[in-house]
Amino acid sequence: MGLAKRIIPCLDVTDGRVVKGVNFLELRDAGDPVEIAKRYDDQGADELTFLDITASSDNRGLLLHIIEEVASQVFIPLTVGGGVREVEDVRRLLNAGADKVSINTTAVLNPNMVRDAAARFGSQCIVVAIDAKKVDNQAYEWEVFTHGGRKPTGLDAVKWAEYMVSLGAGELLVTSMDRDGTKIGFNNPLNRAISNAVDVPLIASGGVGNLQHLVDGITLGGADAVLAASIFHYGEYTVQQAKKYMQQHGIEVRL
Amino acid sequence: MSKVDIAVVDYGMGNLRSVSKAVEHVARGKSVVVTSDPSVIQNAERVVFPGQGAMPDCMRELDARNLRSAIIHAAKNKPFLGICIGMQLLFDYSEEGDTAGLGLLKGGVKRFADKLVDAKGDKLKVPHMGWNQVYQSKPHPLWAGVADATRFYHVHSYYAAPQDSTVTVGATEYPIRFTSAVARENIFATQFHVEKSAQAGLQLLGNFVNWKP
Numbered sequence: 001m002g003l004a005k006r007i008i009p010c011l012d013v014t015d016g017r018v019v020k021g022v023n024f025l026e027l028r029d030a031g032d033p034v035e036i037a038k039r040y041d042d043q044g045a046d047e048l049t050f051l052d053i054t055a056s057s058d059n060r061g062l063l064l065h066i067i068e069e070v071a072s073q074v075f076i077p078l079t080v081g082g083g084v085r086e087v088e089d090v091r092r093l094l095n096a097g098a099d100k101v102s103i104n105t106t107a108v109l110n111p112n113m114v115r116d117a118a119a120r121f122g123s124q125c126i127v128v129a130i131d132a133k134k135v136d137n138q139a140y141e142w143e144v145f146t147h148g149g150r151k152p153t154g155l156d157a158v159k160w161a162e163y164m165v166s167l168g169a170g171e172l173l174v175t176s177m178d179r180d181g182t183k184i185g186f187n188n189p190l191n192r193a194i195s196n197a198v199d200v201p202l203i204a205s206g207g208v209g210n211l212q213h214l215v216d217g218i219t220l221g222g223a224d225a226v227l228a229a230s231i232f233h234y235g236e237y238t239v240q241q242a243k244k245y246m247q248q249h250g251i252e253v254r255l
Numbered sequence: 256m257s258k259v260d261i262a263v264v265d266y267g268m269g270n271l272r273s274v275s276k277a278v279e280h281v282a283r284g285k286s287v288v289v290t291s292d293p294s295v296i297q298n299a300e301r302v303v304f305p306g307q308g309a310m311p312d313c314m315r316e317l318d319a320r321n322l323r324s325a326i327i328h329a330a331k332n333k334p335f336l337g338i339c340i341g342m343q344l345l346f347d348y349s350e351e352g353d354t355a356g357l358g359l360l361k362g363g364v365k366r367f368a369d370k371l372v373d374a375k376g377d378k379l380k381v382p383h384m385g386w387n388q389v390y391q392s393k394p395h396p397l398w399a400g401v402a403d404a405t406r407f408y409h410v411h412s413y414y415a416a417p418q419d420s421t422v423t424v425g426a427t428e429y430p431i432r433f434t435s436a437v438a439r440e441n442i443f444a445t446q447f448h449v450e451k452s453a454q455a456g457l458q459l460l461g462n463f464v465n466w467k468p
Contacts, residue, residue, distance in 0.1 A: 002373060002387060002388075002428055002429060002430065003379075003383065003385050003386070003387045003409075003429060004385060004386045004387065004406060005385075006385050006386065041453070046385065046386055071272065071273060071276050072276045072279075072280070075273075075276075075277050075280070075450065075451060075452070075453055075456060075457055076408070076451055076452075076453050077408060077410075077448075077451045078273075094270055094271075094272065095271075095272055096272065097270075097272045097273055097276060098270070099270045099273055099451060121268075121307070121308060122268070122307045122308030122309060122312075123382070124307055124308070124382060124384075124410045124411070125270065125307065170382060170384075170410075171384065195378075196378075199380055199381050200380055200381075200382065201380045201382070201384045201385070202380075222378075224380055224384070224385065225385070254386040254406045
């Protein structure tokens with residue numbers, strides 16, 4: 001026996017509510033973040049990820065308040081991302097009770113921010129989120145996108161992952177943009193390519209529709225953790241059911 | 256100054272808020288303060304010494320706040336709980352940045368080897384991150400209500416190698432078996448994050464809050 005593979009429910013939060021969309025569009029309300037966090041903790045979630053998808057910066061304070069609430073009631077690791085632009089944002093989130101902070105668009109616009117944040121707070125709390133899409137007619141297979149999947153960057157996702165780790169990223173959250181919300185499964189070749197290229201843990205994200213997809217994310221994609229949102233939000237499966245299924249398929253989990 | 260029950264040492268490193276919230280959760284009715292004031296630490300009934308980040312930075316920040324002697328005093332005199340880097344700092348030295356520690360426990364802190372693989376030949380990542388089993392090498396009051404081989408949340412690239420194996424009370428395998436909990440007299444320290452280890456972690460923290468070494 002050894003280290004368990006992790007299941008991480010993801011809560012997309014806007015204006016103080018958890019929402020879920022398809023391909024980053026068509027948002028549907030899924031409930032109160034503190035209640036949902038507690039429910040997942042009770043079900044045995046290994047960590048929780050909160051992504052602030054608020055378009056304007058007006059409501060950022062709301063998320064800090066939510067994180068404070070969750071952190072005083074739920075005692076598993078909490079990762080928070082979305083709109084993290086400066087080292088000071090990282091500090092604010094850690095002070096609110098986050099254990100890790102996920103950096104996405106800013107990592108592309110200003111890679112030194114990743115380096116500075118890792119140097120200041122330690123790599124263990126710096127997650128770099130990579131949104132990637134399969135591209136044709138390029139020297140590489142997967143390209144990094146920013147701004148919620150709208151802007152291409154011209155960056156090779158695998159090379160980018162290696163670069164981010166060299167700057168101090170302690171973990172990578174890899175989302176396949178063409179899979180997100182589709183329920184057809186993770187992009188396992190993409191995850192496998194990145195997982196083989198780096199030494200830090202990889203969280204697979206985007207596209208989970210059933211429990212076999214979670215298993216495939218580990219066995220085919222080489223992920224260390226699997227992240228999912230809608231299969232848990234709408235009660236299709238509990239985290240506990242997901243873990244039992246993974247265990248039945250030979251994956252070590254915390255039960 | 257009023258005497259506090261539990262002081263959580265703040266030297267600017269890591270997820271302090273998570274630690275204080277978990278301590279508050281299990282220490283209902285007791286006063287819990289997050290502090291970088293040596294005199295508050297000196298007067299507290301018990302001390303929690305967390306830590307995240309790189310060991311050289313942690314030592315530097317400790318000294319910048321004149322906390323070294325207060326920590327050493329606490330570790331010699333009252334119930335003292337080290338967490339993660341707060342455990343590593345108790346030893347003589349660390350390979351991380353070739354740093355001298357506080358020298359309260361004999362031995363060093365080493366980095367996991369490169370290119371680790373598990374029994375199936377799959378690559379093991381560093382940092383060692385996630386829920387792994389802790390084998391209770393020795394009985395201890397802080398294990399009360401915690402089953403042997405319970406999973407705790409770990410995040411680290413370095414691990415302690417005590418010179419005196421009798422201080423080891425818990426061990427984790429990745430893939431080597433390393434010391435993940437130590438105890439001596441009034442000191443208990445864990446490599447894993449008790450404040451982030453759900454029910455098992457809260458149980459251990461609660462045991463610490465009521466511990467009379």
